[in-house]
Amino acid sequence: MELxxxxxxxxxxxxxxxxxxxxxxxxSVYSRIDSLESNVNAYINLTKEYAYxxxxxxxxxxxxxxxxxxxxxxxxxxxxxxxxxxxxxxCGSKMLENFVSPYDATVIExxxxxxxxxxxxxxxDEFAMGSSTENSYFKKTVNPWDITKVPGGSSxxxxxxxxxxxxxxxxxSDTGGSIRQPASYCSTVGLKPTYGLVSRFGLVAFAxxxxxxxxxxxxVTDMAIMLNAIVGxxxxxxxxxxxxxxxxxxxxxxxxxxxxxGIPREFLSEGLNPDVKKSFDIAIDELTELGAKVIDIKxxxxxxxxxxYYIIATAEASSNLGRYDGIKYGYRTDKFENLLDIYKKSRxxxxxxxxxxxIMLGTYVLSSGYYDAYYKxxxxxxxxxxxxxxxVFDSCDVIALPTAPNTAFKFGSKTSNPLEMxxxxxxxxxxxIAGLPGISIPCGFDSSNMPIGLQFxxxxxxxxKLLQLAYTYEQNTEFHKMKPNI
Amino acid sequence: MSISREEIKxxxxxxxxxxxxxxxxxxxxxxxxxxxxxxxxxxxxxxDVKPTAHILESVNVFRKDEVKPSFSREKILENAPTxxxxxxxxxxxxx
Numbered sequence: 001m002e003l004x005x006x007x008x009x010x011x012x013x014x015x016x017x018x019x020x021x022x023x024x025x026x027x028s029v030y031s032r033i034d035s036l037e038s039n040v041n042a043y044i045n046l047t048k049e050y051a052y053x054x055x056x057x058x059x060x061x062x063x064x065x066x067x068x069x070x071x072x073x074x075x076x077x078x079x080x081x082x083x084x085x086x087x088x089x090x091c092g093s094k095m096l097e098n099f100v101s102p103y104d105a106t107v108i109e110x111x112x113x114x115x116x117x118x119x120x121x122x123x124x125d126e127f128a129m130g131s132s133t134e135n136s137y138f139k140k141t142v143n144p145w146d147i148t149k150v151p152g153g154s155s156x157x158x159x160x161x162x163x164x165x166x167x168x169x170x171x172x173s174d175t176g177g178s179i180r181q182p183a184s185y186c187s188t189v190g191l192k193p194t195y196g197l198v199s200r201f202g203l204v205a206f207a208x209x210x211x212x213x214x215x216x217x218x219x220v221t222d223m224a225i226m227l228n229a230i231v232g233x234x235x236x237x238x239x240x241x242x243x244x245x246x247x248x249x250x251x252x253x254x255x256x257x258x259x260x261x262g263i264p265r266e267f268l269s270e271g272l273n274p275d276v277k278k279s280f281d282i283a284i285d286e287l288t289e290l291g292a293k294v295i296d297i298k299x300x301x302x303x304x305x306x307x308x309y310y311i312i313a314t315a316e317a318s319s320n321l322g323r324y325d326g327i328k329y330g331y332r333t334d335k336f337e338n339l340l341d342i343y344k345k346s347r348x349x350x351x352x353x354x355x356x357x358x359i360m361l362g363t364y365v366l367s368s369g370y371y372d373a374y375y376k377x378x379x380x381x382x383x384x385x386x387x388x389x390x391x392v393f394d395s396c397d398v399i400a401l402p403t404a405p406n407t408a409f410k411f412g413s414k415t416s417n418p419l420e421m422x423x424x425x426x427x428x429x430x431x432x433i434a435g436l437p438g439i440s441i442p443c444g445f446d447s448s449n450m451p452i453g454l455q456f457x458x459x460x461x462x463x464x465k466l467l468q469l470a471y472t473y474e475q476n477t478e479f480h481k482m483k484p485n486i
Numbered sequence: 487m488s489i490s491r492e493e494i495k496x497x498x499x500x501x502x503x504x505x506x507x508x509x510x511x512x513x514x515x516x517x518x519x520x521x522x523x524x525x526x527x528x529x530x531x532x533x534d535v536k537p538t539a540h541i542l543e544s545v546n547v548f549r550k551d552e553v554k555p556s557f558s559r560e561k562i563l564e565n566a567p568t569x570x571x572x573x574x575x576x577x578x579x580x581x
Contacts, residue, residue: 102527102561196542209540216490238547239540272571325502328574329565339579340502348504356503363501364489365524374524379537381527386538419519435541460541 004165005026008222015073022055022073033166033228041139042161044080046120054117069115077167079158080121083202091204092124092136095331095350100363105202106234114229114328122157126352128206131424133355144484149408152182155254159186162216170216177428179214180440184403184453187442189217194460195435199234207316210432220471225249256472257291262396264299273406279452280402280446291301297392301384306429311378393459401427403440404454439466442479487518
């Protein structure tokens, strides 16, 4: 068994017991990256020099008998929209190709104080806008399960890296499904925490009322460990909530008997791939056998989530991305005549097609004469969707849905029609609209051996229920142990 | 189409993005398709519903007004495309 193929809880223990040195662990994972990266293209930038310096510092502490934290020496990858001091943060865009972060995102500080080592920054759809990572300015990340297919997105690099052992875990961000959908496509565990649970200080903003940082891991135990590291109040983020710190590993309980799972059956018909439906049904049967109570629920407004999402997310994006003007930082055009010219040419040359499309759409729904009909209306429908979820959680602990309606698709097959791409997010966007937590775990494979994800959703700040149910399912199935043959 | 070529020109200008004449039709078509999908919500009656800006109940989060270390000027200017005498330099904007 190679070191790179272990989980966080396995490798952290070996490091602590001095069965392996941190350098050996880093050597193992970087050699894995060296052998696969030219095929997979998961990373935009590696932080090798920093990683080895950190490894040596941590090793010295261990040798001196000091504690190095529960992630001590564990190498982790970061989506390239989170700032790391003195390292480039490109956001997958030409606009930020040469941007070097002057500070660390709070999540980076938290990971480092728990002893983690950052391996590098992973590829993503430009400004996290996309569901396939094809919108990256730099490269196309492939799905390690079939290199002719996409890894999902927008956090495609993070999920691909974890799925083929090019990192022990990774951070991603999820605005409409950007953690859960690539987790589903690549057979990793991906969790989008409740809005406000994890600080977004240092995360490049896309849609501020929806964005949330979360981890990708190889199993549910590692997910609880990663949450322990990154959750917590931060006074640098006004949307960060101040709750009592809990130990998520306490909820790794192999028992579903006290759980009621709600299923919105009506939402499971149109456009759902039969293989995905079949795996979902089998998973629910298994959970029933494990003692969970399964009930049918009705979410009347959930079908309006996608429409609501594309109004709110683009409106907020058009506002957030107004800061890229070619003046203070980021790309500036070479040839210009006046100030307006700098703005227009820098933005036109610096942004890719999907980003421009969303900025323009957001500008449209916010523009004079359309604000009430679109943006305000969407905010009202958002209230209806939130109330719908609140009502349903009176009768169940967790809602189960497929993570995505399909498995990973071929490169280029959905790029000509943006709407088709957006539909891949149909089961994930309602969670962001309502600010709830959602987890995707491996639950099977389709007829071409592509991974399928199972999604659990709970009420706000009930991540512990997601972890318990996901852990129970995982302990009684084998899907999380399957690895891509690459 | 729900969004015309003229409207695309207007939105592009507001967005500070250049859309060439040859791209107008393409943008009009794709944006119209998305807006048509989004229009689905127009049929819902929301007269008595309050809009939600974000899901948290917190309002006006304040912190103590304390002086803390900030970045050096040099550090911040490292990312500026052009600079001069410790400032970000720009073409002349006032005649």
